[in-house]
Amino acid sequence: MSILVFVESADGIIKKSSLEAVAYAAALAKVQGTEVNAVAMGAIDNEELAKVGNYGVTRALHVANEKLNKGVIQAYASVLAQVMEKEGATTLILATSSLGNPVAARLAVKIDASLATNVTDLPETSGEFTVTRSIYTGKAFAKTVMNGEKKIIAIKKNAIELSESDEQANVEAFDAQLDDADFAAKITATEKAEGDVLLPEAEIVVSGGRGMKGPENWSMLEELAKSLGAATGCSKPVSDMDWRPHHEHVGQTGVKVSPNLYIAVGISGAIQHLAGVNSSKVIVVVNKDADAPFFKAADYGIVGDAFEVVPKITEAVKALNN
Amino acid sequence: MKILVCITHVPDTTSKISFKDNNTQFDTSGVQFIIGPYDDYALARAVELKDATGGSVTVLNVGEATTEPTIRKALAIGADDAIRVNAEPTDAFFVAQQIAHYAKEGAYDLILMGRESIDYNGGAVHGMVGELLGMPSVSPVMKLEFDGNNAKMDREIEGGKETLELSLPFVAGCQEPIAEWKIPNMRGIMSARTKPLNVVEAVDSNGKTKVNGYEMPPAKGEVKMIDADNVEELVKLLKNEAKVL
Numbered sequence: 366m367s368i369l370v371f372v373e374s375a376d377g378i379i380k381k382s383s384l385e386a387v388a389y390a391a392a393l394a395k396v397q398g399t400e401v402n403a404v405a406m407g408a409i410d411n412e413e414l415a416k417v418g419n420y421g422v423t424r425a426l427h428v429a430n431e432k433l434n435k436g437v438i439q440a441y442a443s444v445l446a447q448v449m450e451k452e453g454a455t456t457l458i459l460a461t462s463s464l465g466n467p468v469a470a471r472l473a474v475k476i477d478a479s480l481a482t483n484v485t486d487l488p489e490t491s492g493e494f495t496v497t498r499s500i501y502t503g504k505a506f507a508k509t510v511m512n513g514e515k516k517i518i519a520i521k522k523n524a525i526e527l528s529e530s531d532e533q534a535n536v537e538a539f540d541a542q543l544d545d546a547d548f549a550a551k552i553t554a555t556e557k558a559e560g561d562v563l564l565p566e567a568e569i570v571v572s573g574g575r576g577m578k579g580p581e582n583w584s585m586l587e588e589l590a591k592s593l594g595a596a597t598g599c600s601k602p603v604s605d606m607d608w609r610p611h612h613e614h615v616g617q618t619g620v621k622v623s624p625n626l627y628i629a630v631g632i633s634g635a636i637q638h639l640a641g642v643n644s645s646k647v648i649v650v651v652n653k654d655a656d657a658p659f660f661k662a663a664d665y666g667i668v669g670d671a672f673e674v675v676p677k678i679t680e681a682v683k684a685l686n687n
Numbered sequence: 688m689k690i691l692v693c694i695t696h697v698p699d700t701t702s703k704i705s706f707k708d709n710n711t712q713f714d715t716s717g718v719q720f721i722i723g724p725y726d727d728y729a730l731a732r733a734v735e736l737k738d739a740t741g742g743s744v745t746v747l748n749v750g751e752a753t754t755e756p757t758i759r760k761a762l763a764i765g766a767d768d769a770i771r772v773n774a775e776p777t778d779a780f781f782v783a784q785q786i787a788h789y790a791k792e793g794a795y796d797l798i799l800m801g802r803e804s805i806d807y808n809g810g811a812v813h814g815m816v817g818e819l820l821g822m823p824s825v826s827p828v829m830k831l832e833f834d835g836n837n838a839k840m841d842r843e844i845e846g847g848k849e850t851l852e853l854s855l856p857f858v859a860g861c862q863e864p865i866a867e868w869k870i871p872n873m874r875g876i877m878s879a880r881t882k883p884l885n886v887v888e889a890v891d892s893n894g895k896t897k898v899n900g901y902e903m904p905p906a907k908g909e910v911k912m913i914d915a916d917n918v919e920e921l922v923k924l925l926k927n928e929a930k931v932l
């Protein structure tokens with residue numbers, strides 16, 4: 366009856382969202398008085414994987430088959446089923462992500478588990494096992510009872526506060542059986558922005574809208590983002606017009622972010638855009654129109670021309686950094 | 688190609704969300720319902736594929752009779768026929784079992800869905816259906832092209848995308864820019880009235896989750912306005928008051 370946490374990495378580094386999943390799993394194990402282990406797949410160093418110990422999980426399994434270096438949905442689901450079976454795990458914790466959700470969905474059917482994605486806090490376990498899920502694209506929450514012994518919980522970013530220790534986990538190799546049929550979908554190429562902060566993972570996001578006038582003006586936002594260690598995002602029309610790549614588009618039909626700080630520049634604040642940012646902790650809006658609806662959803666606002674205000678913010682942040 | 692498109696019936700994206708009966712029921716009063724925006728992309732791509740290579744598009748919804756106007760809209764956009772599984776969609780696994788059952792019966796080559804429903808936000812039904820049918824499932828798919836039975840697609844990943852190759856049959860959860868949303872024209876709307884909409888009963892299944900009640904997020908406080916000539920103040924507040932820097 367142990368807990369397993371699935372750890373995703375990007376370019377060999379454990380994702381922030383997965384560290385949150387690790388901390389969540391450790392906290393749940395404490396409440397339930399059960400054992401907790403971590404599992405990672407593909408290319409990741411032992412030294413990096415041992416870092417899950419910092420967040421309370423002291424044993425980590427590594428399935429180091431190079432066929433798993435890319436996120437093959439079906440194969441990941443099969444391997445996780447094997448690890449759970451072998452370890453006697455009945456609960457799997459993972460981060461909600463573009464890989465996590467499709468993997469969790471298949472796994473839930475495979476092992477006959479109850480699945481909840483977008484979970485925002487630790488379960489209530491006194492009566493029925495109940496989690497809180499974010500629904501209606503951040504506009505509400507559902508208290509969701511998970512039936513049955515086996516459970517898969519995919520957590521939303523910021524579901525748990527991270528606190529670090531210097532404990533290291535012991536890493537052990539796990540030998541999984543791979544089935545060729547799980548590799549029917551062949552990944553032939555991967556295209557990724559190098560070195561940037563990943564938007565869904567970012568603590569701070571600087572986002573631009575149509576008010577930025579054109580793609581040539583993004584260097585201004587990138588500079589602000591750089592001074593803050595932030596990721597850049599945009600509104601839908603901006604990605605529709607190809608000013609920015611699609612994976613930066615934030616909102617109802619794009620990426621849902623929940624950073625500590627979301628800075629929106631030249632975005633009007635349409636309800637569909639707000640749907641993607643409403644779980645941010647603090648929102649700053651810069652818009653030249655004092656009546657822009659975004660101000661109603663903001664914590665701090667500046668009415669002004671982006672082209673004047675943004676460089677000044679960058680300067681002030683740089684001054685603070687020094 | 689025989690295509691099945693699974694659509695949800697969800698509140699318009701501008702809807703104000705509220706609950707009634709002591710926060711146990713979604714309050715539908717004054718709410719406009721639409722085809723889920725991601726499902727709408729899936730449907731648009733399905734109609735394009737049919738127009739290019741022939742075949743048929745069937746839409747399926749698991750829902751009660753109130754969803755029929757939404758299903759008719761999908762027929763107006765270009766689906767040939769529709770199936771409504773007469774049940775309240777209370778749980779992702781329950782819905783997946785319904786879809787898997789009728790998908791198998793119809794022997795579809797391609798099953799398209801949205802990457803997620805905008806009410807439940809599970810992002811799970813396509814994966815579950817794939818597993819139930821023993822088919823590959825890919826999501827979120829932002830580009831889908833065919834050469835005969837072989838598909839080439841782009842899947843969005845954090846910070847980029849990956850390209851996959853896969854042959855039929857499979858399940859895909861779609862998102863933009865896979866196609867442009869289609870607006871039904873007058874001819875579509877007229878013909879939708881007479882296209883078959885078959886109501887079928889739900890197969891026996893037990894859901895694995897149950898909603899016990901709803902909550903609203905805490906109300907946002909007042910916005911604090913800062914003068915454009917005094918942005919240092921903003922940075923100070925972010926550091927000392929909001930504590931996010």
Ligand SMILES: Cc1cc2nc3c(=O)[nH]c(=O)nc-3n(C[C@H](O)[C@H](O)[C@H](O)COP(=O)(O)OP(=O)(O)OC[C@H]3O[C@@H](n4cnc5c(N)ncnc54)[C@H](O)[C@@H]3O)c2cc1C
Nearest residue numbers: 574575576600601616617618631632633637638653654671
């Ligand atoms: C089903 C559906 C789903 C959608 N999904 C999304 C989504 O996921 N994400 C999304 O973003 N949108 C989405 N939309 C579109 C949404 O409704 C808005 O059209 C869109 O968000 C507007 O983008 P914008 O704010 O960049 O542009 P605009 O609405 O044109 O606003 C530009 C703003 O910039 C300001 N401005 C102009 N010049 C300056 C300047 N020099 N300095 C400062 N400010 C300036 C203006 O005052 C204005 O407020 C969706 C729509 C629908 C129907």
Ligand SMILES: Nc1ncnc2c1ncn2[C@@H]1O[C@H](COP(=O)(O)O)[C@@H](O)[C@H]1O
Nearest residue numbers: 693749776800801803804809810811812
């Ligand atoms: N009740 C339903 N009827 C038909 N299709 C559905 C239903 N619920 C979900 N789907 C499909 O599954 C996708 C993912 O839904 P979800 O797992 O709820 O996010 C949706 O975009 C639809 O294509």
